[in-house]
Amino acid sequence: MEPAGAMDSPGAQALLSPSALPGALSDVLHRLSAPEARRGRAAREQALGELGALLEAAEGGRLLADDDGMAELLGRVARALETCAAPAGEEERGGGQAERAARAGRLLLRVLGAAGRAGLRHVAGPVYLFAVTHGAERPWSSPESRAVAAEALASLLRAAGCSSVAGFLRGETAEDRGRFGGILGLLRPQLNKDSWKKNPAVKHIFSWTLQQVTRPWLSQHLEGVLPPSLLISDDYQTENKILGVRCLQHIVLNVPAADLLQYNRAEVLYHAIFNHLYAPEHQLIEAVLPCLLDLFPVLEKGLQWKGEASRPTTHCDAVLQLVLTHMEPEHRILLRRTYARNLPAFVRRLGILTVRHMKRLERVILGYLEVYDGPEEEARLKILETLKLVMQCTWPRVPCRLVVFLKALLKLICDVARDPSLTPEPVKSALLQEATECLIILDHCSHGQVKILLAKVLQSCEDHKVVSCLRKVHQASEAAPQQGT
Secondary structure, three states: OOOOOHHHOHHHHHHHHHHHHHHHHHHHHHHHOOOOHHHHHHHHHHHHHHHHHHHOOOOHHHHHHOOOHHHHHHHHHEEEEEEHHOOOOOOOOOHHHHHHHHHHHHHHHHHHHHHHOHHHHHHHHHHHHHEEEOOOOOOOOOOHHHHHHHHHHHHHHHHHOOHHHHHHOOOOOOOOOEEEEEEEEHHHHHHOOOOOOOOOHHHHHHHHHHHHHHOOHHHHHHHHHHHHHHHHOOOOOHHHHHHEEEEEEOHHHHHHHEEEEEEEEHHHHHHHHHHHHHHHOHHHHHHHHHHHHHHHHHHOOOOOOOOOOOOOHHHHHHHHHHHHHHHOOOOOHHHHHHHHHHHHHHHHHHHHHHHHHHHHHHHHHHHHOOOOOOOOOOHHHHHHHHHHHHHHHHHHHHHHHHHHHHHHHHHHHHHHHHHOOOHHHHHHHHHHHHHHHHHHHHHHOOOHHHHHHHHHHHHHHHOOHHHHHHHHHHHHHHHHHOOOO
16 A cells, blocks of 8 residues: 555656656656665655555556656666665564565566566566565565565566566577576676675575576576676675585586686686585585586596506595595584585596595495494495495405405494384385495405305304395305306
8 A cells, every 4th residue: 555645746746747757757766766765764665655656647558658768767766666675784674674575566566567568678677686585485575575576576477478487587589688697787786795795685686596597598697607606605604605606516517618617717616615625514515515526527528548657636536535534533423424425426436546545435434334323324324335336446456355344344234233223124224235235246346255254154143134134145146156247
């Protein structure tokens, strides 16, 4: 509802003379953008009330009427409304912010309708920014403001003739270049090191918008998206670091390697992300390690081994070395799980070159197999997966470690079989199965030595779960020659 008497204001009365409408809108826009309107609620409410009265009393067709000047003016009005709806530190909190945003959003919907197809390019950006700012559940939003934001986004897509947000941003036809560049242009003044924290929504707008644009459209905007992503990832707050790293990972996955290698961008990315590995927050490490794994193929694209010398160490080697160094003494369970969860991917990436890290890997594997990991046993399950991959990739080096691995696996099987804790039976079964598969692979790598060493254990053991695991190893060993393995 607009304030009582709004229709009696000078601006509303000017509608009696259509030629005076631009002047009336300009006057309201000036007062809405004035410092006193930004600081004072009363002045802002009065300006919004007069603007609502103007838009309500005007006829949509008469507002624009193919007039470029009026279209540009409506764009400025839309920008002022989006700024008014944006959250800011000095503004009222909670319901006050959300109520103001909902009111400004309803006025934006009127501006969008008044602008029509011809004036869409002037108002589309501010409407989009409002819709994304208030579309998700945030401290500055409410059910009402989120509903208005959803309506604004749907109306914007209909007006633009787009079936999705991604199509709106990148363009849905060969002739349509999309509006991603324009959105970045609106965000750019707020995405520098001095201003990006003044509006707490801008990082979320940028991140969400970036995620909508994929290959091959993103590469042409690389210069516009890379600096803000690095800026956000370099913040001292863990939440911002994670958000920035995810933006960087999206860029790595959706920009051609040649573009990332140009101007040494890939190395800049690597060092920016690598530095986060020293952080103790498991949520950040969980974001950093997959990002680095996606970046390795880009960094190593130009590396070629010619065979006459040892293969050069890679960025993956450096990261794995640091990860193993951190894993060995780590006692925090969430970090242990995070490291263990990503370790198999490093072994797959390095393959036979994992032998460079065998000593430290051995210590980590043995140490992690000994420690109970809670009901889900995620860390030990991932370490068993890592052990299988290590043995498969580096099988010539496995026989010299036969006794060490065999003792660790037997101890794990016995501990799990007799575990009186509340670990669910499916988890125990998964641990026993993975450990058994490790024994089978260990037996293959050692040419049947495991079967020989387990013969006496199989005869004297009375625990049926342990016996079942050992028999599977024995049967697999006997079947191997017939299968040619």
